[in-house]
Amino acid sequence: MGRLEGKIALITGAGSGIGRETAILFATHGARVSCVDKNEGANAETVAGIKAAGGDVVAIAADVSVAADAAEMVEATVTRFGGLHIAFNNAGVMLADDGGAVETDESVWDATMDINAKGVFLGCKYEIPAIRDAGGGSIINTASFVAIMGAATPQIAYTASKGAVLAMTRELAIIHARQNIRVNALCPGPLRTELLMKFLDTDEKKRRRLVHLPMGRFGEAAEMAQAALFLASDESSYVTGSDFLVDGGLTAAYVTPE
Ligand code: NAD
Numbered sequence: 001m002g003r004l005e006g007k008i009a010l011i012t013g014a015g016s017g018i019g020r021e022t023a024i025l026f027a028t029h030g031a032r033v034s035c036v037d038k039n040e041g042a043n044a045e046t047v048a049g050i051k052a053a054g055g056d057v058v059a060i061a062a063d064v065s066v067a068a069d070a071a072e073m074v075e076a077t078v079t080r081f082g083g084l085h086i087a088f089n090n091a092g093v094m095l096a097d098d099g100g101a102v103e104t105d106e107s108v109w110d111a112t113m114d115i116n117a118k119g120v121f122l123g124c125k126y127e128i129p130a131i132r133d134a135g136g137g138s139i140i141n142t143a144s145f146v147a148i149m150g151a152a153t154p155q156i157a158y159t160a161s162k163g164a165v166l167a168m169t170r171e172l173a174i175i176h177a178r179q180n181i182r183v184n185a186l187c188p189g190p191l192r193t194e195l196l197m198k199f200l201d202t203d204e205k206k207r208r209r210l211v212h213l214p215m216g217r218f219g220e221a222a223e224m225a226q227a228a229l230f231l232a233s234d235e236s237s238y239v240t241g242s243d244f245l246v247d248g249g250l251t252a253a254y255v256t257p258e
Pocket of ligand 1: 012013014015016017018019036037038039042062063064065090091092093094115119142143144145187188189190191192193194195196221
């Protein structure tokens, strides 16, 4: 018996990394899944894989930073599947020119905030009424450990955007608690996905990040999907407003043993 039987889920950033792995896992557990990404080719690959495995899934092209797209992704999901119970606002970027405050350009700040912070706000704006109509459900917003710790390799815009996601998530959890809507932030540690590996583009940069990880390795997108599954399912019925850290022990580390 799947852990999401009868549920309808919307996942942004489903074309790659965490979003793709989560879409696959949710479908395996019986959810009908609306896969959203602005990269249509990558999203089509995710959807084809799920369909081939017998899952009920639809691909939706949308840029989460555009209000009309966010409204449309929710409407299309409800039209196709008849409601919405689970929303995973996961799409995000880490731009190559993001760095320290002194050298980071204003345009990098704006672009990062638009997708990572405003994109989550817009998602919630349109998802909440649909989830309320369905009698309640679960929203998961992807933040990051850097929302709590800051990063040792400078990425000021990204860190600030994830702080915004975490703060927004806590408020939403409080405001919508009596509507039977749970809202949690998934806070991954550093992962071996395209987003981070492109950013940490030298061995030295990777080493500087790995030094903070007690497990001595980056996390995997599939490991984040398992956490998202728990937060999405009724198993987490008393969990809301949390900064759900899945970070290989990074935030607990004082000094890392060799
Ligand atoms: P990824 O780059 O593998 O996948 C991100 C997906 O989001 C891509 O398919 C991309 O096309 C899509 N996307 C980007 N901008 C979009 C937009 N405006 N509209 C719609 N789709 C858009 O990245 P990932 O590692 O799977 O990251 C997923 C989330 O996890 C992000 O929010 C990221 O910030 C967060 N995160 C990642 C790490 C890490 O180490 N990789 C750590 C902590 C948090």
